[in-house]
Amino acid sequence: AATAPGKKITARLKRTLPVRGPQAPTLSELMRWYCLNTNTHGCRRIVVSRGRLRRLLWILLTLSAVGLILWQCAELLMNYYSASVSVTVQFQKLPFPAVTICNINPYKYSAMKEYLSELDKETKKALETFYGFSEGKSKVRRSVDEWNSTESDFFQQIPLLKVEDFSRTATDLHSGQKRKIEGSVFHKDSSIVNSGDSNDIIGFQLCDANNSSDCALYTFSSGVNAIQEWYKLHYMNIMAQIPLETKEKLSYSADDLLLTCFFDGLSCDKRHFTRFHHPLHGNCYTFNSGENGTILSTSTGGSEYGLQVVLYIDEADYNPFLVTSTGAKIIVHDQNEYPFIEDIGTEIETAAATSIGMHFTRSRKLSKPYSDCTETGADIPVENLYNKSYSLQICLHSCFQKAMVHSCGCAQYAQPLPAGAEYCNYKKNPNWMYCYYRLHEKFVKEQLGCQQICKDACSFKEWALTTSIAQWPSTVSEDWMLRVLSWDKGQKLNKKLNKTDLANLMVFYKDLNERFISENPANTLVILLSNFGGQLGLWMSCSVVCVIEIVEVFFIDSLSIVMRRQWQKAKKWWNDRKQGSSGKAPQASDVERQGHDNPVCIDEDLPTFTTALRLPLPQDSPLPRTPPPNYSTLRLETAFTEQLPDTLELGQH
């Protein structure tokens, strides 16, 4: 009585079970049924294929496919979640960039007197003779006479010439000699400017010291440019001979330059600035250079929260020939970047408040296979002469400097020194200026290969600047402010400050929006595989497993069948030969005609078992046929066993 309900339940379960397989519900049966009926190819093949090795292979394949799915899907999921998360991590506090400030005038003119007095005197004289320009009237007369008697060093090195374009003759402005121009003429200005009146072109000539016939004449449409360029060449010669420590002393100190400093609502002073010596701009001061390991950041956008400095620009101490504008130059850059003040600096005006609003953009390019950029610059064959992080500008400058040292034997003044080289000056390298100009010409025409070697950096930061200027100080506040600032400046400066000696600068984030532009590969491996799988599935409802199946059936299996047949043929042929050599077997060509199904004798013969049943005749029978007996059952049987081994085997099974 106790067993009856249990049995009932079992029966009921068996009836209502979701098992759709064969009735015998053992586990192995169920699995077998599942594998035969599912549309995932792998399982089916496990069951269907015969042979232990092949089955094992299919199990392995199926398992690895499952593993691959799990891996790839996990990757996709991780990608999905990480992408959504990475945007949220945005602390609304932006690191403040480094701000480098330079006076436009590199060195104090008064301090430079002992180095430059000769050159300045020459320049003044040149101006007098060219333009009749005079400063102190009586003094000039005398100095002109003096000049004519003494031979000038500077003009011997690089003579200033007045060029008549059409006659191709030039007048040496110093000695008054006329000379024929040899070699090539380079116009530093566009030809449109000076096409009208070419009678008054001023330029200078640079000759190869070893081969004086090889000269190049550089002309300028305006005398201002010519004289400035000429002055700069000599100036670089002189500066190249002065050691760095001396130059730093000759330039402005932090106390000289900075009057007040205010950052993010807090007072700051010269300890927040790092000195940095720029060959063309003298001492520059970098705010927030990150040298002591901390990088300042601002809490909110707006001019109150940025850097506010008042700069002292001593206009009276400017070099009259080297610089013609007054003010300061600033550049906003990353802490790891080298400030290329001469290339991309922003100039600010005196007696004005310049407010510079910044907008921060960070970009990232994908490196090697996607675009031709470099991550660290380590893969570029140009040595980085600046010990700052790689940029295209650094690479170009370093490349040029290297070429300069290589072909001229000395280094150009405006760029840092490579190891073992020294700056050019015409005491040691009398030829360098000609060489430099030639090299520069080549560099600009991209013949040095620098532009081809140097690549863009993959990631860079950029601060877009918006500049606006207001009058400062306002007329009513001028009075008290100048007084206070003069006091701040200290007693050593006895005179009251003039407002044209001051510049007010504000650098701030306009807003704390950071724009981040990054390239993403359009096809990652996962997406590529997905697309591939999608196409396969869509058009063929096929998978990799199915492809393997195709390979198995169409190549391995069919090949093995063909091979087996060939093997059997070969075996038969061998056997034939063996029998033929013993002399028993008839000729192979007679085989067809010797049996009872020989069309010649079929009519006379009694109906055999085969013909009566209309069974298909064994063709290509590999066995030699004996002449027909009256009943050939025995031979037929052997023929069948030979012919259809598969069916027999199946039947046994």
Added chain:
Amino acid sequence: PGRFELVSEHLVQLDRMAEESITFLYGINTSARLFHMNDRNIHVQGLSNLSRSGFKLSQNFSLLRMSDLRSGKKHSSVGFRLCNSTGGNCFYKTYSSGMDAILEWYRFHYMNIMSQLPVIINISQHEEQIEDMVYSCQYDGEPCRPSDYVHFHHPVFGSCYTFNSKGTDPFWTATKPGIPYGLSLILRAEQKDHIPLLSTVAGVKVMIHNHNQTPFLEHEGFDIRPGIATTIGIQQDEVNRLGGNYGKCTTNGDDVDVKLLYNNSYTLQACLHSCFQHIMVQECGCGYYYYPLPAGAQYCDYNKQPAWGHCFYQLYNRLRNHHLNCFDQCPKPCRESLYKVSAGTAKWPSAKSQDWVRQALRHQNGYNSTSNRKDIAKVTIFYQQLNYQAVNESPLLSENLLLSSMGSQWSLWFGSSVLSVVEMFELLVDTLVLSLLFCYQRLRAKKTLRVSPTIPSVSLALEN
């Protein structure tokens, strides 16, 4: 900003005090030393017209010079002392430069004085009309209409005017890009009325912003220099953020905890200011003068709250160092318009033309400047291009794409679909049920074996 008549007496007092401080600090050539002003409160005389407020200028907060002992005699700093209500926990707000110190000190007093101004007073009544500030206005070659601007009072800059603040008028739609089709203004930038210690720059502030957005001129204003014609080209950028899981942002500010004190559309800056003002009212008991007031609060005044300066500067420090959670509470707006600005300048009016320009202005606008060239400015604001750049955030992998990629992976490696996955599940269930059944039967079988062990042995015996 101009001077209000109501508080002008106080301002004069303050100026005098500032002058005293300056001469004390700089006129006398003293070495660095610490000094205390006597704690006396001077009743400002001649304030009969303001007797109801009873305001007095406190001299508790005087400028001091102190030497920084660590860095030697060269570094002396100037500052003023702030204490809490009990007189303890004092700290010095110091600046390395006297100029900054004086400016901050003056601003502090100025805020106290200005808090006297009753908010209810219709300020525009006391202020200049637009004609005093804008001499000429043209848009798209046509003169502006008097209804085109909105006047508002800015705590820092005084009276400001917003053109086209609603953005609904068809008159202001931009039809063509280029300078002739932009907004052209001739502005007065007179410096006579400036308060010398409040702001040291001269000029006009211009800000280009969205409709219905509070302009924070002190943060994002563009300076216009007097005596100069400035041409400002603008280009619109739009940023759309995804929000949700992709980054916190708010569509209209409704879901932000901070109650906006500005009745304009939501901006991050407005939210930060409101947040700070709420905390300020909560902790210091009064509102910061430069931000608008929440309901029921009043502006700080050291006659009523003697310690507010102490409280304020400490609170402000905490905001800056992100110790207040204002930055967490205020998300960025999901949709933002930015105007990229680039400007060029030229001298204006030119030496040749300035005579007739002045004549014309004098005739028409009652402009009465004599020879000082630097008190008028010209601004032209125009669209460089009429198209705008939109920066849209888009998810790298959307749900759709995720599913399709996963499906593709399945089909690639396994040739199956969701249905085969369901099939597998079915198999699992089947296996489970079958194995349970099997176990059950095994158990049953064991039981029956134990119950009747004798029967088989009997049958065996029979067979034998």
